[in-house]
Amino acid sequence: MTRDDVTECAQNDKLIVALGEIWLMQNVGNRLRRRNITSFRLRLAGRLLLLIRDKLQLMESTMSSVLIPKNFDLIVESTLDVCKENQEKELQNPSSAIKLGYDLSRLASLKLGFSIKASDEKLKQEATDFLRLMQLEWSVKVTKPARVTLEERRFNKEKELPHPEDIAHLATYMVEALKTLDLSEPNEAIFREAVILTQARLLLYNRRRPGELESLRIDTYLSRADLDETDLSMRQSLSDFEKKLLKTQDLVEIRGKTGRGVPVLIPLETQRVLEFLSNKAYRDKGGIKAENPYMFANKSSGVVRAGDSLNEVKERLGAKLKYPKRILATNLRKYTATIAHVLC
Structure with a gap:
C-alpha cells in the first residue's frame, strides 16, 4: 500500500x-x-x-x-x-x-x-x-x-463500439510485428517487447478480460492441449477451413472469473514468441526472477498489465486509428457479442 x-x-x-x-x-x-x-x-x-x-x-x-x-x-x-x-x-x-x-x-x-x-x-x-x-x-x-x-x-453512458477498420489495423500491425520480431539476442528490452505484442495480440484475438490473460502461468501453457486432438466425432462435422484452423492454433485453459476455466486460443504468429517467453534461459536474460511463475512477467514478482500492453500498441499506430479510445477490453467483448447477434 x-x-x-x-x-x-x-x-x-x-x-x-x-x-x-x-x-x-x-x-x-x-x-x-x-x-x-x-x-x-x-x-x-x-x-x-x-x-x-x-x-x-x-x-x-x-x-x-x-x-x-x-x-x-x-x-x-x-x-x-x-x-x-x-x-x-x-x-x-x-x-x-x-x-x-x-x-x-x-x-x-x-x-x-x-x-x-x-x-x-x-x-x-x-x-x-x-x-x-x-x-x-x-x-x-x-x-x-x-x-x-x-x-x-x-x-x-454513450455505447460506442470499436471501429472495424481500427481492429483490422491493430491486428495487421501485431501479426507483422510478431512475425518479424528478432529473438536471437534476448535482453530486457526484447523480452518486454515480446510480452507487450503477445499480450495485446491474445487480448484482441480472444476478447478475454485482461486479468484472466495476465494470470497465464508457464506450467499451464506447457501443459496445453493441441487443438488437433479434438474429439473425432466433433472433427467430422467441421468444414475444411475449420479443420485447417485446428492445425494452426493451440488451446490453453486459464483461470477465469469466479475461478472457472476459460479457453484461450493461441494463433500461429504468437506460438514462437510464447516459447521464447517460457524459456528459462531467455527469462534470465530478460531480467525475470526465477520464482516468477507467470508467462507475462515483469521484473518484480508480478505481471505486465494486459490493458497497458494494448494501450502501448494503440499509441504506436497513432493517427492510423480513427477512434483509439473505443478500443478497450470491455468494448472488444461487446463488439464480439454484437457481431455474433447480427450473424444469428
Missing part, C-alpha cells in the same frame, strides 16, 4: 487488519490480484475511520470503538462523504459506498466474534445492535442511492 496517513491508520487498527486477513483468505485462489484487492479494501476502511475521527474530534478512536449504535447515523454520513456526495445528493464513487456497506458488516461481525471470545458482554451488545441497524437502515440510506446512481450512469 501507499505509505501515508490512511495506510498507517489501517495497519494500526486491529479490526481493519482482521478485515484484511479475511479478504486475503477469500481471494486465496486469485494470487495475482488478491494483494491489490485487499489493499483497496483496507485503505477504504482507513479513510472512513480517519473521517469519523475528525468528525468526533477523537483522534485515537479505533474502528471497534466507533462501531456503536449511537454513531450509526454519523457513519452513514461519513460513508457518503468518503464517496464524495455532491450538492445534488449524487455520489461520485457509488461503488465504494456499496463496498463499504459489506465491509462495515464484516467489521461489526469481527467485533462480535472478538467480544464473544473475550466474554465481553458490552462489546457483544454493541456489535449485535450495530449489525441490526445495518440490516434495518443501511440499504435505504446508502445502498439504494448508490445503485440508482450506477444505473443512471449506465443508462446515460
